[in-house]
Amino acid sequence: MDDKYPNQPNTSSNGLARAGTGVGRALLRRCPFCGAKHIFENWFTLKKQCPGCGSVFEPEDGYMLGSYVVNLGLTAVIGVLFAVSVVFGTDLSVIAVQIAAVVLVVGLPLFLYGYSQLFWICIDLVFNSTQKFDPAQAAGRAHHHHA
Ligand SMILES: [Zn+2]
Known part of the structure; x- marks a missing residue:
């Protein structure tokens, strides 16, 4: 890793530990x-x-496509929780619920997008070490790809 960066990435050899630490940081919108x-x-x-x-956040072309899946999944889960809580817990009018649902469906993916990218990296960290995101490694792969 280049000397101009003050921090070392998490080099734990335990994938779940790397991912767990990463998720905690991702929730704060910090580097996983x-x-x-x-x-x-x-x-x-x-x-x-x-x-x-x-560390390079997108180590290969198209890497962040997976974050869309994470984003959709999170939106779906929160949407279902919202629907259940409306059905069982509120006496809002139908129109109010519809407005809230639209705001949720449009707004949530936008709100969650940054988190989704970081969570996607965390999922990757279960299987891959931070080596994958080392700029030298990423540059090497890109070079081979274009050679
Ligand atoms: Zn970092």
Whole structure:
């Protein structure tokens, strides 16, 4: 890893430990590898590399497609919880429930998108070490890909 980055990524050899630590950091919108803050360009867009440890957040083309699946799954789960709580717990009018549902269905994926990308990385960390996200490794793969 490059010397210009102050942090070391989590090198634990235990996949579940790497992922668990990563999820805790992801919930705070911090780097899953080292816990650094300010890893987003804006609400939706991750920086290319972590300013703390230099890890590459998208180590290969199309890598973040999986985050859409995570996002859909989270939206579905929260949507079902919302539906159940409406059915059993409120006396809102039908129109109010419909408005709330639309806001939820449109707003949730937008709200969750950044988290979904970080959670997707955490799922990957169960199986792959942080080596995969090392910029030198990622550059090597890209080079071979285009050669
Ligand atoms: Zn980091």
